[in-house]
Amino acid sequence: MEFTAPLKLNHVFRKLYAKGESAVGSFVVVYCRRNGLPGNRLGITTGLKLGNAVCRNRARRRIREVYRLNEAKLRRGWDVVIVARSRSIDGDFRDMQRSFLHQCGKLGLLREEKS
């Protein structure tokens, strides 16, 4: 990924859940907050409720792929945490991308369209 680092510190996750902006979609829940860094940091949460390890892996990979394909459209300097919901395991991929972009638009994460 071009400008995104993994987010691994547990206290950052908790801070985002507590103070970050959020948007709920049918595939995922997105939390975000400015981080004061030049790039973004991405964290993916796949809870035990989703199923066994295979299901959780699959959800995480599909979410990472959605993020990767649409990374160029996002603003920089944000921490983003994406929480998987059960449809992110085997829902339609194009619907999932559309839903994610809509959520990002709500949160003001999308870059201004260059006209």
Added chain:
RNA sequence: CAACCGGGCCGGACAGCCGCGCGCCGCAGCCGAAAGGCGCGUCGUGAGGAAAGUCCGGGCUCCACAGGGCAAGGAUAACGGGUAACGCCCGCCGAAGGCAACUUCAGGAAAAGUGCAACAGAGAGAUACCGCCCGCGCGAGCGGGUAAGGGUGGAAACGUGAGGUAAGAGCUCACGCACCGGCUGGAGACAGUCCGGCGCUGUAAACUCUAUCCGGAGCAACACCGUGGGGGAGACAAUGGCUGGCCCGGCCGUCUCCGGGAGGUGGCAUGGAGCGGACCGGCAACGGUUCCGCCAAGAUAGAUGGCUGUCCAAGACAGAACCCGGCUUACAGACCCGAUUGUAUC
């Protein structure tokens, strides 16, 4: 051909584009004095038969290791072998099931002792309800004998037949059964048309007894480098604490709360009780190591995904986390080998 039984093997494939972990090599790219790091590119490689449950057995690591004794707890349970070891595997015995191939087994001891045996039933190692027989009584009944018959029950005085008797009873006999001792066979569990004794219910998945084994915790172990801190408050001063049960012995100021803190490297992967084939030994598990092949994930918010197309039997269960040997559980289906039974044909 069908049904069934046992074993083995595989568990979507191929192509294109984009993307990821690791390794090697390259680079007139960036940082650095250098070592090296970052970036980019080529090539290679990249989850399972159960990776799972964490149920057993080990390796490895630390703790306790100056020990000694006792107790407790846990595990296993026919016999012989295999193995580093096992509660695993193979063979075999016994029991149960199946026409059979074959499958299943918490398979030591009830004559060391204690307990329990609900309901039913007269009675559960202690018994006479009905019945049968004898005696007494006019009679209802009473006293005694009796386990052959009835009924109850998972289980009722070893079973069947004959003799015997007042009626009966292993009381006696024949055959059988169970147990104990001998003899014969077998390496042994065990088996036997043999001989003698004996006739004593079940339950140990009740306590218990017998034999064998077991120190504890785990890679978030542990080692090294680095960072922060080396502090404050309180309690008890031996009649205390530690030596994860107790005693002897040994050691020591101890304990609780609050505050501060940053992580990295090794362990860790070209391995090892390794896998496959041939040969030799063995019924087999397995061993020999003689020969020939095969082994290449190693993350640490945790690498396999997305899209498109083709094919088919239409993709199940499911993701390595220190490493091995097993067990158990989950699983759409595909293929191969062998055996049994039935049917048809020769």
